[in-house]
Amino acid sequence: MADRQLALIKTEVTPGTDPTPAASEAIWIESPSFKLAGEKETGDPARPGLSPVVGTVYGQYGTLEFDVPLAASGAAGTAPKWGPLAKACGWSESVVAVTSVTYGLLSDTSAATSVTIYWNEGRRKHVLTYARGNMSLKCEKGKRPMLHFKFKGLVAAVTTRAALAQVDATWTGWNDANPIANGRTTWTYAGQAVPFWELSFDQNDTVVFRDLPNQKTVQILGKRTFTGKTKGGVLLPSTLNLDNLWLNGTLSTFALVHESAAGKIVTVNGRFQQLMPDYVDESGEDCFTADLEFKPSAVGAEDDISIVLT
DSSP states (O other): OTTOEEEEEEEOSSTTSOOOOOGGGEEOOEEEEEEEEEEEEOOOOOOSSSOOOOOEEEEEEEEEEEEEEOOOOSSTTOOOTTHHHHHTTTEEEEEETTTEEEEEEOSOGGGOOOEEEEEEETTEEEEEEEEEEEEEEEEEBTSOOEEEEEEEEEEOOOEEOOOOOGGGOOOTTOOOOOOBOTTTEEEEETTEEOOEEEEEEEEOOOEEEEEETTEEEEEEOSOOOEEEEEEEEOOOTTTOOHHHHHHTTOEEEEEEEEOOSTTTOEEEEEEEEEOOOEEEEETTEEEEEEEEEEOOSSTTOOOSEEEEEO
């Protein structure tokens, strides 16, 4: 039954070895999408007749995409329940007791942890091991800030499970996010307080599945590139010249700060070069949209993006 779904996700001690997620590893996910993938190899012998021959499927893996509310744990210096997901997507986690938790970008993504995912849908139980993924973000005025995850993992044969019940999940430690609104959220763009409409970032797909003799893994490989989009109200050029940000290739920063109570504050920091702005009319209000290319402060730095919980 589509109304009975549950994801249990647990960090693996040994990549590819199922650590048996339990109810306490239940993950608050929204808009899930599970898919199987693989390759099929089929021969084509010279023969009488036109009928095809039987092929063989290999390289099977599974993907699970979903959203998670971007919310802090409620206690400063305590990692959120979605922390293991970020670490399995090539993000680092830095905890300062009773103060903050910061998620940044790993310089060596081979050090990213892996997770086992139990995706339960009705009476079907899918198991993904060696799972790693990519994490992106979407924030929009009047809506809750959300993280989006896309995981790939080695897939086992689907099995039948008992009907899902409330005892199969423990939600202690999970918090929902509040909508982005004035009085709760502030937005600084290129040093100015710009009326906020939207912010998002996506990462190029660096998650690679391999099915080779002596190697069957899911790894995070290759160059990591983040691109973003923003939409906001237009200030006077004398205050913020959006055209010049593009023309001059200015390296700028933004900070989206959501919530104000200690233990609940989420700050998304970005360092970017803005591309050419487009000016749009939103019911009579002058707005702009622009693509963003995230860049570090210097060659060798990994400070393009960070999420800080305080």
